[in-house]
Amino acid sequence: MFTTRLGRLAAFCLFLASCCAANLSAAERPNIVLIFTDDHASHALSCYGSKINKTPQLDRIAREGMLFHNCFCTNSICAPSRAVILTGKHSHINGVIDNRVRFNGKQQTFPKLLQKVGYQTAMIGKWHLKSLPTGFDQYEVLIGQGPYYNPPMIRNGERVKHIGYTTDIVTDIALKFLKSRDADKPFMLMFQHKAPHRNWQPGPKHLTLYDDVTIPEPDNLLDNYDGRGTP
Incomplete structure (x- = not known):
């Protein structure tokens, strides 16, 4: 279900990683791209055994990495999982125990530490921490969970409106950052999709993707x- 744009981004990230691996010395700093998908089990990916979804670009990252x-x-x-990743x-301790809590952006995070040593940092996509991102040279994030279509976003403190499918939009913004960044500096990009979080709405090109596929219901589908x- 991953778009051609995501495939292009994954291929580009592999290229960057191969360049770093070939030329890395003790004095050099690798570029970092963190690609998030949301709210699915590991077996949603074919590299983890999915017989339904085909994820060749992600499989390639798994195979070569x-x-x-x-x-x-x-x-x-x-929200709590994102706060844990940011703060370690x-x-x-970081204060975000559930989705109702506002993240305290004054605390130390790994993007802030990377900034201090000269990294360009960017956050694009689903943030979902109520407060505005800190520790990033630039950001463009969904408001809350964000819709699947025509998402309003916050770009460096300013509200903007996009038209289209959110997965494609977020990917295009990430690609734009990778192409326009300062090539003389290392970078760290947090590239975070809303998909495939419920309530599920596929993109136009995938509306009929599974029309001829029977997907078995899990035994615990209606578990109460x-x-x-409770958490």
Whole structure:
């Protein structure tokens, strides 16, 4: 379900990574691209065994890079997981224990540390932390969860409106940053999709993608979690 644009970005990131690997010395700093997708299990990707979705560009990253088979998540909810990644701190320490809490942007984050050593930093896509991003030279983020179509966004503090499918828009903005950045400086890009978070709305080119595919319902589809604790 990943768009041609995402494939182009993945290929471009692989090219950058190969350049870094070929020329890296102790004095050089690698470029960093963090690509986020949202709210799916690992087996949604074909590199993790999906028999339904085909994700060849992501499979290539896994094949030529690294594929984790033993992974742990400190807090799997949208906002808390992002706060953990930014700060390196558990939710009860960084303050974001659920989606209702505003992230305190005054605390230390890894983008701020990278800025201090000369990195260009950018945040594009789903932020979902209520406060405005800090530690980034530029950002363009969805407001809250954001819609799948025609998303309003916040660009460096100013509200802007886009027309189109959010996945394509976010990818195009990320590509623009990669092409327009200062090539003499290292960069760190956080490139964060809303998709495939529910409620699901595919892009126009994928409206009929699974018309001829039978997707089995999981056994726990209608589970109401009776008898188990709440977060």
